[in-house]
Amino acid sequence: SQTIHQWPATLVQPVGSPLSLECTVEGTSNPNLYWYRQAAGRGLQLLFYSVGIGQISSEVPQNLSASRPQDRQFILSSKKLLLSDSGFYLCAYDRGREQYFGPGTRLTVT
């Protein structure tokens, strides 16, 4: 069966510090992978998606970047965090018509 992992679960970082969030998927090969963010009081916003190693598409301009160094690994990064980067970050993968989500990372930028 497929499982999806994210870490860390929670993170508090000062403004201007770097960020690295990791997502890994088990039990499937060549999945489509997604990073979403939910800011306070808002819906899920798609940030990046990837259809394969090294292939990243960005949905909205922002202070973040993503990389996919391995088939089942998806990383969300920032060189310098902004206050507005605070939120709940979810990684997801496709299976058929469905998307399945990881447990999420709560990021607070102070």
Next chain:
Amino acid sequence: ILNVEQSPQSLHVQEGDSTNFTCSFPSSNFYALHWYRWETAKSPEALFVMTLNGDEKKKGRISATLNTKEGYSYLYIKGSQPEDSATYLCASTSYGQNFVFGPGTRLSVLP
């Protein structure tokens, strides 16, 4: 870019009450409509995926309907229980496009 709306934004009901909420989405180029249940500190859990106009899906006390011509879906909960408290998300997909999520409806069921 699709715009998916949900109403109400939040809802408080008493245990045992039945309730429903709405998801509206652009009907052009429609592919599928998804409902998720999202509890705090957990990942969203898929409830239903619907593709055909007039589709009705049911899982226990929760059911959903779909109208692709007018671009809306209803989620119904019969006899709400405190464990139904969660945020209910809908998402629409169009051909060749990624999921677009609505802002969610936050349901609180009071014992």
